[in-house]
Amino acid sequence: MSFLPKIASRYRLILLLSLLLSAAFFATTLLGYMVSKQAIRAAIIGQDLPLTSSNIYSEIQKDLVRPVLISATMAHDTFLRDWVLKGEKDVEEMTRFLEEIKIRNGAFSSFFVSEKTGNYYAGVGIAKKITPTEQRDTWYYRVRDMKEDYEINVDRDMINRDALTIFVNYRVFDFAGNYIGATGIGLTVDAVYRLISSYQQRFQRTIYFVDTQGQEVLLGDQSGARPNLRQRPGLNDQIEQILKTGSGSYQFTDKGDNHILNVNYLPELKWYLFVEQNEDIALAGVRNTLYINLAISLMVTLIVIFLTYLALSRYHSKIEEMASTDKLTGLLNRHAFSILIDKLMASYHRKPQAVTVLLADVDHFKNINDRYGHRVGDEALVSIAANLKGALRDADFAVRWGGEEFLIVLQNCTQEEGKRVGEKLCLAIETSTPCASAPSIKLTISIGVCQFDGHESTEQMVNRADTALYSAKSEGRNRVCLAA
Numbered sequence: 243m244s245f246l247p248k249i250a251s252r253y254r255l256i257l258l259l260s261l262l263l264s265a266a267f268f269a270t271t272l273l274g275y276m277v278s279k280q281a282i283r284a285a286i287i288g289q290d291l292p293l294t295s296s297n298i299y300s301e302i303q304k305d306l307v308r309p310v311l312i313s314a315t316m317a318h319d320t321f322l323r324d325w326v327l328k329g330e331k332d333v334e335e336m337t338r339f340l341e342e343i344k345i346r347n348g349a350f351s352s353f354f355v356s357e358k359t360g361n362y363y364a365g366v367g368i369a370k371k372i373t374p375t376e377q378r379d380t381w382y383y384r385v386r387d388m389k390e391d392y393e394i395n396v397d398r399d400m401i402n403r404d405a406l407t408i409f410v411n412y413r414v415f416d417f418a419g420n421y422i423g424a425t426g427i428g429l430t431v432d433a434v435y436r437l438i439s440s441y442q443q444r445f446q447r448t449i450y451f452v453d454t455q456g457q458e459v460l461l462g463d464q465s466g467a468r469p470n471l472r473q474r475p476g477l478n479d480q481i482e483q484i485l486k487t488g489s490g491s492y493q494f495t496d497k498g499d500n501h502i503l504n505v506n507y508l509p510e511l512k513w514y515l516f517v518e519q520n521e522d523i524a525l526a527g528v529r530n531t532l533y534i535n536l537a538i539s540l541m542v543t544l545i546v547i548f549l550t551y552l553a554l555s556r557y558h559s560k561i562e563e564m565a566s567t568d569k570l571t572g573l574l575n576r577h578a579f580s581i582l583i584d585k586l587m588a589s590y591h592r593k594p595q596a597v598t599v600l601l602a603d604v605d606h607f608k609n610i611n612d613r614y615g616h617r618v619g620d621e622a623l624v625s626i627a628a629n630l631k632g633a634l635r636d637a638d639f640a641v642r643w644g645g646e647e648f649l650i651v652l653q654n655c656t657q658e659e660g661k662r663v664g665e666k667l668c669l670a671i672e673t674s675t676p677c678a679s680a681p682s683i684k685l686t687i688s689i690g691v692c693q694f695d696g697h698e699s700t701e702q703m704v705n706r707a708d709t710a711l712y713s714a715k716s717e718g719r720n721r722v723c724l725a726a
Contacts, residue, residue, distance in 0.1 A: 260547050267539030275532040279525055283502065286519050287491045291504035294445055295517045299506060301437050305429070306394060306408070306510060312347050313392060313412040313426040322354065322414065326422050330359055333367060341365035343427065350407055351399055351428035354414070355382055357421060364401050385411045385424045392426070394510040396459075399428055406431050406459075408511070448518040451511070456481050459513060476501065485514065568642040570620055571627035579641045579649065583700050586653065590694070597653060597694040598660035601707035602630075602667065604646035605686045605719040618677050622685055625676035633667055648687075649704070657693035657724055664689040664722035672720060686720035693725075 316322060325336060336354060344352040344365050354363045355372060362369045372379040381395060392412040399407040407428040414423045438449045451459040457470045471481045476494030484492060488507040493500065500521040507514050566578035574582070590597060604626060611619040623646065630640045630648055641649040652660050668687055677683045690710030694703050706725040714723040 256547060256551055259550060260543065263543045263546060264540075267543060268536070271532060271535040271539055274535070275528060278528045278531075282524060282528060283521065286502050286521070286524060287504075290445070291447070291491065291502060291517045291519055294441060294447060294449070295504050295506045295515055298437065298441060298449065298515060298517070299508060302434060302508065303510070305433060306410070308347075309349070309408075309410045309427055309429055310392060310394075310412075312343070312349070313410040316343060316352075316354075316425045316427075317391075317412040317414045322425065323416055323422070326356060326358070326414075327416055330356060330361065333363070336363045337365060337367050347427065349427040350405070350430040351401055352426070353401075353428070354425040355423050357386065357423045366401065369401050381409075381411065382424060385413060386421065388413075396431070396511055396513070402428075408434070446520075446523055448516075448520075450516050450518075451508075451513040452485075452516055453513055454485065456485060458516075477503075488514070568627075571624055571642050573627050573631070573640050573642045573648070575642060576644075579639075579651075582639060583651065586651070587700065590696070594696065595654045596656045597651070598655045598657050598691060599694075599703060599707050600650040600652065600660055600664050600667075600689050600691050601643065601704065601711045602648045602650065602664070602687045602689045603711055603715070605688055605715075607646040607685075610683065610685070614677075614680055614683070618680055618683070621679060622676040622683065625674065626671060626685065626687065629670050629674060630667065633663065633670065649707075657691055660691045660693065661722050661724055664691055668720055668722060688714035688719045689722045690714055691722060691724050 319339075321339060322336075325332075325339075330336070340352040340354065340363060343349065352365060353369075355361070356363070360371045360373065362372055372382050374383060378398075378400065381397060385393060392410060395409045395411055397407060397409055398404040399409075408431055409428045410426040411424050412426045413421065414425050416422050441447065442449050452471060453459055455470070456472050471477050474481075474496065476496040477484075480492055480494060484490070484503075484505055487505075489505055492503040492505065494503065495501070502519045502521055502524075504517045505514055506517075566574060566581075568575045586597060589595075604622070607619065607622070610622055627640070627642070627648070630650060634640060634650065635652075637653045638655075639651055641651070643649040650663075652663060655663070668689065671685055671687050674685075675681050675683075676685050688711060690707045690713065692703055692707035692710055698706075710723045710725040714721045717723065
């Protein structure tokens with residue numbers, strides 16, 4: 243039975259400890275997540291995306307070096323220049339020359355455009371005659387008027403069903419340095435598209451090209467419309483700055499997801515290379531780690547709380563026992579008696595049942611202490627307490643009242659029944675060997691018995707038992723007397 247009304251306090255302490263541990267674990271885990279998130283974002287912005295962009299740019303440049311060399315060789319080829327200077331008479335010769343260049347170098351197409359005749363020669367013969375008024379021929383007049391030896395341009399190839407093609411357009415001069423036309427080869431963008439696709443799958447990033455008008459170039463798609471980034475949420479208010487700056491890192495939100503963007507301008511293609519990372523996808527691993535850490539923290543918190551609860555329960559029970567029991571005999575003390583007797587009296591008033599108390603005192607106990615010492619005296623008291631506890635029912639309880647005095651409370655027991663219990667106790671004590679270290683010692687007890695009259699106070703009831711005890715002492719000890 244609990245005697246300290248501290249259960250609510252104990253649970254409040256457990257709750258407070260739970261909140262503190264949970265808050266500490268959550269704060270630590272969340273702080274770690276935020277630090278990791280910032281580190282990953284910094285790595286994406288400062289390293290990953292720029293490196294991916296640089297690698298793609300390098301791969302594209304590498305793929306374009308050889309085509310530039312091939313086009314330069316064509317532009318300086320003696321046969322081509324002699325053929326033009328001789329009047330472009332044998333078209334078959336030029337056709338074979340261009341077809342051989344195409345096959346030998348694995349090009350998508352090869353061409354020569356004559357300044358004199360305007361003929362567009364390809365591996366299939368004369369494909370067309372260019373004119374300044376034709377929109378699709380503007381590239382030639384741009385090449386004719388430029389100062390550089392060549393350009394790399396992305397355009398539709400009419401010979402190959404308007405397939406999107408990377409052209410290397412190289413200016414051709416005769417032996418006297420006069421401009422006589424433009425030659426070069428065309429490369430399919432499929433290789434670049436495969437490169438982009440491999441990077442997208444490997445790094446879980448979106449990679450695409452954007453022209454100077456802000457329209458996305460869909461590599462490999464010959465028919466679909468090209469979306470303009472000016473209509474894309476999150477980018478629409480930044481696209482002008484991006485196109486103007488040319489390169490840099492940007493952040494925007496689209497459909498609730500945070501995106502990090504790295505932009506590089508490719509002068510060879512006159513396109514912008516966009517490398518885009520969905521930050522939420524990049525942080526998926528960190529978020530999973532956050533959830534795992536939170537689960538572990540919760541588990542650790544529960545374990546700590548459970549162990550704390552066990553420890554507190556154990557110590558609480560120990561404290562209750564120390565506060566309610568006599569250290570020497572293990573019987574209840576007066577503090578515990580006050581609590582229990584109040585409960586018993588309250589129960590009596592609800593449902594009256596006989597309550598009898600026995601006040602017992604060890605006869606001549608002072609002589610034991612004086613002759614054998616207090617250690618033997620304590621041993622005798624422990625033995626007597628054991629006899630008392632052994633003779634009681636579960637509903638009864640015994641109290642060390644003081645020194646060598648003991649109080650026994652018998653529930654649902656009349657005074658006459660209490661007397662019989664007292665007589666059995668007297669006999670048991672008299673016939674026992676209370677001290678193993680001094681087996682010759684024999685002890686007796688005197689008992690006063692009093693039944694609660696239903697009106698008196700606890701103190702009055704105990705005083706009447708004490709008067710009966712005094713009578714037992716006066717009548718020769720080792721006996722039981724009833725209160726008047």
